[in-house]
Amino acid sequence: MTMLSIALTKGRLEKQSVAMFEQCGYGVEELKNKGRQLVFLDTEKEQRYFLVKAADCVTYVEHGVADVGFVGKDTLMESEGRYYELMDLGIGKCGFIVAGLPGQSPFAKLGHVKIGSKYPNVAREYFKKRNMDVEVIKIEGSVELAPILGLCDGIVDIMETGTTLKENGLIVYERICDISARVIVNRASFKLKRPEIMRLLNDLQKVRDAHAETNGSR
Numbered sequence: 744m745t746m747l748s749i750a751l752t753k754g755r756l757e758k759q760s761v762a763m764f765e766q767c768g769y770g771v772e773e774l775k776n777k778g779r780q781l782v783f784l785d786t787e788k789e790q791r792y793f794l795v796k797a798a799d800c801v802t803y804v805e806h807g808v809a810d811v812g813f814v815g816k817d818t819l820m821e822s823e824g825r826y827y828e829l830m831d832l833g834i835g836k837c838g839f840i841v842a843g844l845p846g847q848s849p850f851a852k853l854g855h856v857k858i859g860s861k862y863p864n865v866a867r868e869y870f871k872k873r874n875m876d877v878e879v880i881k882i883e884g885s886v887e888l889a890p891i892l893g894l895c896d897g898i899v900d901i902m903e904t905g906t907t908l909k910e911n912g913l914i915v916y917e918r919i920c921d922i923s924a925r926v927i928v929n930r931a932s933f934k935l936k937r938p939e940i941m942r943l944l945n946d947l948q949k950v951r952d953a954h955a956e957t958n959g960s961r
């Protein structure tokens with residue numbers, strides 16, 4: 744059997760991704776008990792996993808260093824990589840929103856509008872579709888701070904529970920779209936390692952559907 748290399752997004756998606764592999768019956772003990780280690784071998788299934796930042800996950804898959812990647816749709820929408828997006832994992836569910844201070848909608852402002860975001864391409868694209876000419880300011884994190892301090896009139900960011908916005912006195916003006924984690928696959932790997940990749944996708948699909956059923960029947 745051919746070895747599959749799988750790039751996992753570290754951080755918020757990590758725990759749920761590892762749990763899915765565990766439920767598939769793969770040997771992820773090393774991944775669960777990691778220290779500073781970044782590559783993990785699952786000899787039984789002939790798979791190796793590595794943990795990388797979201798945007799790097801796309802890069803590794805695009806270049807074929809990883810055959811498969813687990814990454815958020817937010818990152819895919821922001822990047823320009825070439826890969827196959829083959830499955831919605833149903834984890835890491837959240838959404839892209841436009842938010843701002845109450846009574847100060849960026850959609851109602853006349854004149855120059857500034858939008859802060861960790862996702863400048865997504866923000867630019869969205870406002871272009873709305874026929875609005877905005878200046879997008881790239882922000883690396885704690886985006887909610889930017890309109891409070893007057894750096895911008897609104898933000899494009901991720902919202903899950905809405906707690907971060909609420910605790911910072913911001914409101915949602917528009918929901919852009921839903922986001923969840925996806926499986927992406929290198930284009931050449933999909934031809935050369937198709938049986939291994941199909942087996943992985945089938946296993947993941949069973950786990951995802953079992954979750955959906957449990958949640959749906961609550």
Ligand SMILES: Nc1ncnc2c1ncn2[C@@H]1O[C@H](COP(=O)(O)OP(=O)(O)OP(=O)(O)O)[C@@H](O)[C@H]1O
Nearest residue numbers: 753754755756797815816817818835836837901903
């Ligand atoms: N609040 C959230 N709820 C659900 N999923 C989220 C949330 N925030 C981020 N995600 C998903 O998890 C992925 C990783 O996010 P995470 O915050 O761990 O890393 P990051 O965005 O690279 O930030 P950092 O610079 O803090 O590492 C995101 O690309 C997104 O798909």
Ligand SMILES: O=P(O)(O)OC[C@H]1O[C@H](OP(=O)(O)OP(=O)(O)O)[C@H](O)[C@@H]1O
Nearest residue numbers: 884885886900901902903904905906907
């Ligand atoms: O709606 P909520 O459940 O409050 O989640 C939303 C928050 O989660 C993400 O930030 P993250 O924690 O990744 O930190 P960051 O500001 O460094 O991006 C996002 O940018 C929001 O700030």
